[in-house]
Amino acid sequence: MTILLISPTVDAEKRTNKGLMIPQLALYILEGLTPERFDVEVIEEETQEVNLEHKCDLVAISCMTANAPRAYQLCDDFQKRGKTVVLGGVHPTILPDEALLHANAVVIGEAEGVWETLLCDFENNTLKQKYHNPNPDLEKYVRKDFRKIASKRLFNIIPILTTRGCPYNCDFCCVTNLFGQKIRHISVENVVRDIKESKAKVFIFLDDNIIGNPAYAKALFRAIKPLKIKWVGQASISLLVGDDELIRLAAESGCQSLFLGIESVSVKQLLSMRKSIKEIQHLERAFKKVKKMGILIHASIVFGFDDDTKEIFDETVQFLVRNKVSTVSFNVLTPYPGTKVYEKLKNEDRLITTDWKYYDHNTVVFKPKNMTPLELQMGKINARKKFYSKTSVLKRLLGNWYKPFVYLSMNLGHMKQVKVESSRVANLKTNLLRQ
Ligand code: SF4
Incomplete structure (x- = not known):
């Protein structure tokens, strides 16, 4: 069985052009928790395209609040194609019932201690709507394949x-x-x-x-x-x-x-x-x-x-x-x-x-x-x-x-972003009027 793990962007049309790209750790924790009998593919939409026709068996999407609408759109698109979709992350944890309007199941809080159960339930056709393990023990080591992350050149x-x-x-x-x-x-x-x-x-x-x-x-x-x-x-x-x-x-x-x-x-x-x-x-x-x-x-x-x-x-x-x-x-x-x-x-x-x-x-x-x-x-x-x-x-x-080069490169990065934000002022004003 193949699991597709996705971190959605906020807006697929306008991906952020950040100087500092940080991999979404939640995806790699999930990958580490997944038993070896499953194949896992990780997609970070900020840098990769999501293929809605992917031949996976299960889709799991992790989102915060700003990218929740995009996550919901992906859930709806995958469900239309007959896929089972699981949502997790900060926003689905706070609003699990809203998330369930778009997903088959939601992981509330941390995935440790429930992800393996959810996968077994999925295999046995007994998937429940909500999975929750309050305060899991972090002493249990979750192996993450950091070499895989490091090999994605976009992440510095x-x-x-x-x-x-x-x-x-x-x-x-x-x-x-x-x-x-x-x-x-x-x-x-x-x-x-x-x-x-x-x-x-x-x-x-x-x-x-x-x-x-x-x-x-x-x-x-x-x-x-x-x-x-x-x-x-x-x-x-x-x-x-x-x-x-x-x-x-x-x-x-x-x-x-x-x-x-x-x-x-x-x-x-x-x-x-x-x-x-x-x-x-x-x-x-x-x-x-x-x-x-x-x-x-x-x-x-x-x-x-x-x-x-x-x-x-x-x-x-x-x-x-x-x-x-x-x-x-x-x-x-x-x-x-x-x-x-x-x-x-x-x-x-x-x-x-x-x-x-x-x-x-x-x-x-x-x-x-x-x-x-x-x-x-x-x-x-x-x-x-x-x-x-x-x-x-x-x-x-x-x-x-004491660190002139790091200081200057960080400030130059911000100066570039200020220019981008200035070019979007009209949009921001329109957003305010639209709300
Ligand atoms: S609740 Fe804790 S993590 Fe959140 S802002 Fe306050 S100190 Fe920081």
């Missing part, structure tokens, strides 16, 4: 996941809903084995917070230091502030850049989100510590919180340039289903649309409190433009002199 970085779960349950995030409050780990030994087997040298840790458990993180950093790899990952600033050893070990183990979820530079907003970052100066001190260790900072900013006024855009850019932050992702608040923000905005009748393809961090899908949706949309676009202007890139280079 290998994804690794070491933990699942998050205790913080932030208003705008569904990670706690999805993976639970308790942080679960893959053993350090198995992470090291995956890294070694991949034979690759550049990695991204996909964990929402690679230092969520400082003791585990320190053990991991010590274990990967001899492998001489380079890596990037996402970390919480609150934990970095008070632990110098943690930053040092991260740097020594090959950390090149940390993705820091700043979200806002408004003190009021920060206080409502993070108790330990009590003052904006703490944030600035944390930046200095990370930079001192030779690690580049990639910050994530979200515009559109209820405390945000029209001044937030300039205030944010000034703060980021003053602190010589290496690169930034500018996002608009996106009320993903399954989050507290979604429930709040829905109850206040402030959602403009529930067409999920617009839930992409870039398109405004709700009525902000202190500005119009168009002002929020344009404020975010213009902030990004200012941050990636030639003057700003040169000014910030002074604070990123």
Whole structure:
């Protein structure tokens, strides 16, 4: 029997032209969980065509919220051709009944511990509609064929996941809903084995917070230091502030850049989100510590919180340039289903649309409190433009002199994307009017 595993794009007509292509790890975890008697083919639609006439026996599609409409379209197309289709991933986990309108079965949450059962049921013609294993044990090693991933030349970085779960349950995030409050780990030994087997040298840790458990993180950093790899990952600033050893070990183990979820530079907003970052100066001190260790900072900013006024855009850019932050992702608040923000905005009748393809961090899908949706949309676009202007890139280079080439190549990549976004402003405005 043959299984076709698919990660759909958001829009098959307009594939994103990202500089950094990261393979969809979920597909390779599923492949690793599949018993050897099945043949598996993996399709990442961002880089490959989906053949609707494929002679497979079962189709399994993993999706998030923005690509759910495309996933549903593929499900409908495959079902019309008599195929059995299974949906899984973040969006089907939060809205399984919506997913079942398009699929024969849905995997809710993590696939470990249910995927093999689902395949047996499919073979025996006893497929159920829902499969769910809350909090599977990550100690059970799932072998992934990373050499296969590395051989796909389009991917220039290998994804690794070491933990699942998050205790913080932030208003705008569904990670706690999805993976639970308790942080679960893959053993350090198995992470090291995956890294070694991949034979690759550049990695991204996909964990929402690679230092969520400082003791585990320190053990991991010590274990990967001899492998001489380079890596990037996402970390919480609150934990970095008070632990110098943690930053040092991260740097020594090959950390090149940390993705820091700043979200806002408004003190009021920060206080409502993070108790330990009590003052904006703490944030600035944390930046200095990370930079001192030779690690580049990639910050994530979200515009559109209820405390945000029209001044937030300039205030944010000034703060980021003053602190010589290496690169930034500018996002608009996106009320993903399954989050507290979604429930709040829905109850206040402030959602403009529930067409999920617009839930992409870039398109405004709700009525902000202190500005119009168009002002929020344009404020975010213009902030990004200012941050990636030639003057700003040169000014910030002074604070990123320890890795000038990486800094410049990352900024040039973003400058290109700003041009693409500027050429799509008319589309974004039309989308807002259409919603
Ligand atoms: S935003 Fe980060 S810290 Fe907050 S719940 Fe999500 S993963 Fe956890």
